Amino acid sequence: MYMLKICRCCDAILGELDREAFGATDMDLSLEIVGNVAYALCPQCMQELDINSRAYLH
Numbered sequence: 001m002y003m004l005k006i007c008r009c010c011d012a013i014l015g016e017l018d019r020e021a022f023g024a025t026d027m028d029l030s031l032e033i034v035g036n037v038a039y040a041l042c043p044q045c046m047q048e049l050d051i052n053s054r055a056y057l058h
């Protein structure tokens with residue numbers, strides 16, 4: 001069974017996940033499964049969040 005992997009910030013489709021293989025691969029920990037959709041962060045949003053959190057800390 002396949003799930004869509006979607007960026008939770010900008011809704012960009014990042015690809016598909018094989019649910020059977022889920023757990024066997026090193027998925028990023030920010031992944032959140034809702035129904036048949038796995039919400040994650042695309043590299044762009046990840047970078048933005050990283051910059052924002054750094055800016056917040058300083």
Ligand SMILES: [Zn+2]
Pocket residue numbers: 007008009010011012041042043044045046
């Ligand atoms: Zn994004």
